[in-house]
Amino acid sequence: MPELPEVESVRRQLAPELGGRRILDAWWDPIPSVPREFVDLGLVVGRTIGGIGRRGKFMIAPLDEGLELILHLGMSGSFRFGFDDPYVRARLWLDDHRSLAFRDPRRFGRMVVVRRGEYGRIPALAALGPEPLSDDFDPDEFAARLQRTSSPVKPFLLSQRAVAGVGNIYADEALWQARIHPVSRRVGRDRAYALHGAIKEVLAAAIEREGTTFRDFQMVNGEAGRNATFLVAYGRAGHPCPRCEKPLRKIALGGRGTTYCPHCQRR
DNA sequence: CACGCCTCCTGTGCGC
DNA sequence: TGCGCACAGGAGGCGT
Numbered sequence: 001m002p003e004l005p006e007v008e009s010v011r012r013q014l015a016p017e018l019g020g021r022r023i024l025d026a027w028w029d030p031i032p033s034v035p036r037e038f039v040d041l042g043l044v045v046g047r048t049i050g051g052i053g054r055r056g057k058f059m060i061a062p063l064d065e066g067l068e069l070i071l072h073l074g075m076s077g078s079f080r081f082g083f084d085d086p087y088v089r090a091r092l093w094l095d096d097h098r099s100l101a102f103r104d105p106r107r108f109g110r111m112v113v114v115r116r117g118e119y120g121r122i123p124a125l126a127a128l129g130p131e132p133l134s135d136d137f138d139p140d141e142f143a144a145r146l147q148r149t150s151s152p153v154k155p156f157l158l159s160q161r162a163v164a165g166v167g168n169i170y171a172d173e174a175l176w177q178a179r180i181h182p183v184s185r186r187v188g189r190d191r192a193y194a195l196h197g198a199i200k201e202v203l204a205a206a207i208e209r210e211g212t213t214f215r216d217f218q219m220v221n222g223e224a225g226r227n228a229t230f231l232v233a234y235g236r237a238g239h240p241c242p243r244c245e246k247p248l249r250k251i252a253l254g255g256r257g258t259t260y261c262p263h264c265q266r267r
Numbered sequence: 268c269a270c271g272c273c274t275c276c277t278g279t280g281c282g283c
Numbered sequence: 284t285g286c287g288c289a290c291a292g293g294a295g296g297c298g299t
Contacts, residue, residue, distance in 0.1 A: 002293090036295090057293075075292045076277085087277095106276045108293060124294055151270065158293085159270095168292065215279085215291085254271070256292075 002073040004132065004165025005206035006217050006225060007057050013220035014079060015052040018061065021094045022048045028090035028111070038090060039121065040113040044069055056128050056164030068116045070125065074108025079220050105216075128164045132199050133207075137163060143192035153195075154182035155254040163199060169212055169234045172259050174198040176233040181267040182251075182258050205230070233259045 002010070026045050028038040049069070050062035059071040071079075083101040090102040090111055102111060112122060119126040129145075130136035145162040146153065156162060157171045166174065175182050177198035180191055187195065206212060211225030214235060218224055232242055237250035241261040250259045 072293080074276090074294085104276095105278070106292085108276065110294090122294095149269085155271080160294090255273080257290080 002057060002075070002077065002211070002217055003167035003170055004054075004057060004203055005170070005209075005227065006211035007059060007073060007165070008054055008207050009210040009219055009225060010073070010079060011052050011054045011059050014059070017081070017220070018049045018094075018100070019051045020048065021096060022046070023092050024095055025093040026091070036110065036112075036121075037107060038111050041090065041111050043067060043113040044092065055125065055131065056160055057167070058122075058125050058128075062116065063113075066116050068114050070110070070112045070114060070119075070122060071102075072110040074104060074106065074110065076106040076216060077102065077104040077109030078218050079103075080222065081220070124160060128160055129162050130164060132163050132165060132203055137196070137200070139193050139196040142196045143187075143189050146187040146192045146195075147189075150185060152183045152185055152253065153180060153187050154256075154258060157199075158254070158256070165203065166199060168256050168258075169214070169231070170199070170202050170206065172234040173202045173232060176260060176265060177202060179264050179266065181265045182253055182260050184267045186267070233261070235259065 023044045026041055028041050044063065047063040047065060047067060053060045057072060061069040061071065063069055080101050080103060081098050083103065087103045087105040088101045089104045092100045094100065114121065142162055149156050154171050154175060157166050174195060178191065178194040180187060180195055206227045209225060209227040209230065210219060211217060212227040212231065213224035214228055233248060237248050237259045239248055240246065241248055241264055244261065244263045246261065246263040248259050249262050250257060
């Protein structure tokens with residue numbers, strides 16, 4: 001469930017704790033059931049963490065010696081200090097006598113060490129679209145990309161190629177706000193501009209509330225995000241649309257649950 | 268190249 | 284009470 005706002009909230013809590021720390025030792029699940037869950041993680045031992053940045057749903061921690069630690073929370077990942085339970089898949093011991101546990105019940109997360117900027121082994125990062133809350137997210141470029149694809153608009157948003165960090169929750173929210181049907185394959189210039197603005201607004205508001213906790217997302221301090229009660233579309237099928245009062249409908253789209261308003265959101 | 272479907276994981280919640 | 288199954292979902296792989 002962690003999308004851009006959740007990852008950014010984790011990053012903001014993690015950054016001041018990890019910046020400048022040296023990693024004394026590392027442990028990870030010796031028999032990962034997912035082959036690429038932990039790649040070259042042993043290379044972090046002895047390295048110093050320069051800080052933590054973020055691209056889309058990836059956290060990127062520069063290390064010395066020209067290395068980078070790439071962190072992805074997957075669906076159920078979280079970081080906690082000094083924490084232990086059966087779902088802790090990896091742990092880093094730091095030079096301030098604390099250990100950072102990576103907990104990931106569903107094993108969709110990843111911790112990978114690469115040479116700085118070399119993302120060949122992480123194609124999703126290599127092909128990632130622009131950051132939605134930066135000037136790189138250009139409305140005209142976004143509109144052009146939407147015009148170029150033949151995919152329905154929601155799966156295209158989830159592909160991360162036109163914009164980084166939008167997942168299932170915020171795709172539904174942004175499409176509702178922009179009044180665009182999730183199955184729409186024709187998103188013209190004006191509606192692309194509306195969607196561009198909606199994505200920025202929805203993500204910025206969620207970051208303000210430290211993300212959405214629907215079930216199990218939690219931050220480094222163990223607290224939940226406060227955005228769930230502000231959701232308008234996601235998880236609210238059958239409830240009245242806040243704009244037109246007609247019930248929201250849920251469909252499957254590309255294997256993903258998708259909630260929208262059949263009255264307000266037109267193809 | 269791009270699209271769309273399937274798979275990877277495991278806990279939860281539902282219906283019977 | 285217990286069983287089986289659908290579902291949650293980001294990303295990667297593969298077939299068309």
